[in-house]
Amino acid sequence: MKNIIFDLGDVIIPIDLRAPLRNFAQLANRTEAEMEALWKQHGIWKQYETGLVDDEAFRAAVRSLVRDESDEPDRWADEIIDTAWNSVLLDLPVERIERIQSLKGKYRLFLLSNTNAIHIREVDNRLAELGQPSLESLFDQVYYSHIVRMLKPNPDIYGYVLEQANLEPSETLFLDDNLLNIQAAAALGIRAVQVVAPKTILDYLDEIGA
Known part of the structure; x- marks a missing residue:
């Protein structure tokens, strides 16, 4: 060898594969099951991990997927999305x-x-x-x-x-x-x-x- x-x-x-789902669900005031269904339906993670979208497009897709119109802009700032996304890493x-x-x-x-x-x-x-x-x-x-x-x-x-x-x-x-x-x-x-x-x-x- x-x-x-x-x-x-x-x-x-x-890693904890479900941690980002839990964190995004909490941010969006949704259940983890609801977030998982949205995530699977959209498939943005797969596009991101095959290089079809860049960091900014990924974050924008997350916002469009889960952000409520009443949310404060800072609630879905880049660093908050990144922190929730990186929670997969232990x-x-x-x-x-x-x-x-x-x-x-x-x-x-x-x-x-x-x-x-x-x-x-x-x-x-x-x-x-x-x-x-x-x-x-x-x-x-x-x-x-x-x-x-x-x-x-x-x-x-x-x-x-x-x-x-x-x-x-x-x-x-x-x-x-x-x-x-x-x-x-x-x-x-x-x-x-x-x-x-x-x-x-x-x-x-x-x-x-x-």
């Missing part, structure tokens, strides 16, 4: 970052994540507060869905990474928490391992001797 590809959410940083375990750093020079390291610019800036800000390097500097290359305009588990995104980084699938380990993502990568010959709690990447890396 010469290469390791990491997912971000629930692999490097723990505390960042420093030991996982340090473990990835320890692998540099032993393996080629990559990050492949379904994500967006607001989340990446927040993770990088948290890394800086902890005195850690940015995500981009931790890896040989990062591949974000909103930049490459593809989402896992689309097989094309794995093919893109293999081609761009000149990787042999059989020499490449992929760590992701999502089973569909794992299955899609494995179908291309990548050594794909699902990260399942309570285990963390520290446990899986120990098991393979990395």
Whole structure:
């Protein structure tokens, strides 16, 4: 094994996928179920995470989706939307970052994540507060869905990474928490391992001797 590809959410940083729904629901004086129905119907998150809309368009879509005409303008200011959106990200375990750093020079390291610019800036800000390097500097290359305009588990995104980084699938380990993502990568010959709690990447890396 010469290469390791990491997912971000629930692999490097723990996440709570329902936290943004709860926070947007509270801001909009709606129930979480109502907010979830609106969110799924609109699909703005998918457009954002495939780079079809930018930060401003995403925020504008959130406002148009949930803002009441009687709301004060500041109630849906950029920073409030960003804070609610970033609530998906839980505390960042420093030991996982340090473990990835320890692998540099032993393996080629990559990050492949379904994500967006607001989340990446927040993770990088948290890394800086902890005195850690940015995500981009931790890896040989990062591949974000909103930049490459593809989402896992689309097989094309794995093919893109293999081609761009000149990787042999059989020499490449992929760590992701999502089973569909794992299955899609494995179908291309990548050594794909699902990260399942309570285990963390520290446990899986120990098991393979990395």
